[in-house]
Amino acid sequence: MIKSTIKSFVNRLFNSPASDTKKTKARVYHQEQHGIDRRLVSRNAIKVCEVLNQKGFQAFIVGGAVRDLILGLEPKDFDVATNATPEAVRACFRRARIIGRRFQLVHVVFGPEIIETSTFRANSNGQNKTDEHGRILNDNVFGTQEEDAARRDFTLNALYYDPLTEQVIDYHNGLSDLRKHLVRIIGDPETRYREDPVRMLRAVRFAAKLNGTIEPHTKEPIKQLAELISNVPDSRLFDETLKLMTCGNALACLKQLREEGLHEGTLPLLDVVLKQPGGQKFVELTLDRTDHRVRLGKSVSPSFLYAALLWRLVDVYWKRNIAQKEPPMQALIHAADQVLEDQVHKLAIQRRHTTDMREIWFMQPRFERPVPRQIWKMTEQPRFRAACDFLQLRAASGEFDSVQAQWWMDLADTDAAGKTQMIEELAQKQKGMPATSANTARKRRKRRSPARKKAALPQQDIS
Template sequence: MRISAVRVRQVSGTMATDGPFWEERLMRPIDIYPDYRKQPPIGWGGQQVDDRRFALTQWFVQIETDEDVVGIAGPLWQDAARLVLTQLAPIVIGRDPLATELLWDQMHRLQVHGRQGDAMIALSAVDCALWDLKGRALGQPVWRLLGGPTREAVPAYASMLGYAVEDLGLVRERAQAAKADGYTAQKWFFRHGPMSGHEGLRKNVALVRTLRESLGDDYDIMLDCWQSLNFDYAVSLCARIEEFRPRWLEEPFMPDRIDSHVKLKAKTRIPLSGAEHEYTRWGFKRFVEKVQTLFNRKPRLRKEPKRLTAAEHGINPQLVPRNAQRVCETLQKAGHQAFIVGGAVRDLLLGVAPKDFDVATDATPEQVKSHFRRAIIIGRRFRLVHVIFGNETIEVSTFRALDDPQRVTDEHGRVLADNVFGTQAEDAARRDFTVNALYYDPVTETVLDYHDGVRDIRRKRLRIIGDPETRYREDPVRMLRAVRFAAKLGFEIDPATREPIRRLAHLIENVPAARLFDEMLKLLVSGHAVACITRLRAEGLHHGLLPLLDVILEQPAGERFVMLALSRTDERVRAGKSVAPGFLFATLLWHEVLKRWNERLAAGEHRIPALDAAIDDVLEAQTEKLAIQRRYTADMREIWMLQPRFERRHGRAPFKLLEHLRLRAG
């Protein structure tokens, strides 16, 4: 099969419009020149005929073969179409149309004087037509030839290109209409750039404020600048709209100005989107490599901590158990540094008796083990020592290095293995939140604070150490920990710490199921489960953690039942009573079991076998994501199988049920 002809087909027609198709022009890079700011909207191949019709003309590439197989691609505008005929058609005519990579490379190598812009648009149109032809020749859709399906659905947003943005009442009406149509995100385009001065800046900010007020806090809003800002204006704009939490700010600068993108990102928490008008993979590579430096930033290393005396920090030494003191004293007498560290210090500063005490030291695990009669080294990802005193265990870790060339990560940035030891300053920089990066010496009663954690505790603020996005990618569980700590402590999450959580929530999918279960269990038995679930939902983290719970929480009756169960659990935890995880998970998922049970009963299945099968369905769906341990699923099954007995209310059946072990909470 050979290419016999390359044609460009002009297609014209009209489309119905409700008023002008282009109500207002968007800002453009050339608007720095006053004469151009006066121009009407660009039609991009179209023209308004009257208030109800918009005439449109576009060009399509058509590649024909001697076997009557045809490939089509487009649309493209006339200048690019002309290049297809004059420069590219002679290269491909007579060639094998299935040799797409070879033809692309030859077309590209001949574009000595035009390697971007219209030349690349023309080349891309021919390339797409060749792929369309290949799909038709092989009887397969192009997406399958390119690797096949990777997802079942792709999120779509409503593009509000061409809509008027000066009339804020109309903006509000249209934004709400798009939301009502089912769109979960919208992209709007700014009308004003740097040359519109302060008044234009004010109008841009008013647009964003109106959108946020109209669409609510949990709705994604994207904003397109169409490459038209300068650096100073972009900084001012971002500072004013940051509070409205845009999903991203698109193309603030022309793609060649990569340094401006990097500098702006260092000054704003708003995610930036760029390089739409970059045309080659080499251009994208330059852009990505430059911007990537932002995500390689390491936490700031403070070599000298603030030292707070007993009078300054106010920790009650009576709250520190003797065994934790013994571990520190023993290691210090052996010539090592040793401190109580992390959450225990945080709780001591809050005047709360910690449940667990961890110690950090410069001694290696082997050295720690040698100083205690009962000590074992555990862990593979992080090697720790458990020092055992009867029923009490003190966990001892060695200071870890900040820069570790041997650190193993996955493709998402999650740390898989890390056992290189370092200094205390490096160890502090490696910890997750400032309030957990505190070291207490029970011998001298001194607190060492590298990252202003004491100040954050006093301000009731939860702040991550280092670049939030990088730290969440290293360990996505930190997002869950942020929610748990904030709910447990009654702290507010620092805005910079909070901002990436919603857009990085999908990284939770990369966490091993067993570890995810451990973290969820900590959250649910923290004594603040209601607050934790509420915050998880607010941050968009609840989806997928308890997949069936997502559905239940969206049903009023189910939500009331779950929140009541969590509230009672919180009361038991705060009263110092035990909590059975199996009972807790059974309660959370009961409504889904009940739903599936009723479906099977409606299908004519027998009562008890139907319940047993419904339980299997729910456990199978849940444990794919959350590795609930078998001992808990056995408890859950037993509790669920008891439920039909509650309907037997005559004779001795109710009294016998009350004697059941599962109904005797302590």
């Protein structure tokens, strides 16, 4: 009896679809149909699939990695889905750890790369714990691959790639939607957004990243449910907001967020910033340059990004404090304190980022009145280059002299000898000495060789 009960439970856990899930026939695409270049796939992700397969489990690369591979892009990270439980996955690898409470998964570690491995999930049938708004608080009901596909958010994310057979398995016509650049949710949109409000932000991000559209049925409830974003934990909201601004099409993202009213939960300061003089131009310049860096495959610093988004507020308070007779540097410190006090909690910015933001801001007044003997110390500060990039933004928006901003950027880009020459020429210029005289004076100060020093010494009289 007990043995029969256990067998029934195991079959229900891994082999039977949830009672409210219709049987879906999967489409299987071969390499010549999906076009994935296996050379773009992480060797470590393939290794995880190989090991689990050898242990008798199914394992597939899933999610954003498959989406990017089909589009011919090289994914930033790789996730694996399997029918092995988290404990079974951990037992297969020497360096693996189980993480998460709401959604338990395994991090398999290969040096600097982490392959996030999850067990196929099933619909909860009411077993999951939710809050009063319907957001799922615990999601560890395991199931089959078909059930796992049904509970993923969008069709273009419900694709499973087997790197061993090079097949793509598609339960929800996701490959077709992906090629049409269409973002379509799986299931009832309102229910799915209530389960996880972040899905509304993801819909906007995917549409912007793909230069595509959100399917009308998927888009319809977003404005009505936008306020649910406030129920998302701060740390998760910070991560998702950062992804929005570094997706390579951030400006389109923010415009869409404002149209849907989602910016109130992610970037509540946006309306305030855009109302400031020059605020819209500064934000657009920031996001345009961020998009350019992303498209070139360069990294984007969260500290720099948030320092730029908050700068117009800081600048307003800084000028107001100066008008109230505060010394300029003290006025800037007080302005930064006030803005960060108001916005850090709302934006869930971590302390390490606010420290970097302050360094970038506090270096700006020093660019305006450069003191040659202090410039070397400035160049040695960790955020000097970021502060120079920030100065370029200010110059592009018309609030700083572009020629002077370029001098600082040239200083940041040159080597030690070049820095010495530029600083000495600046010092002579401030003294009113022509550049040619400055060069002559600098040559005269060069250390003489020991032989010349010896020749220059007076002969000692030993008679």
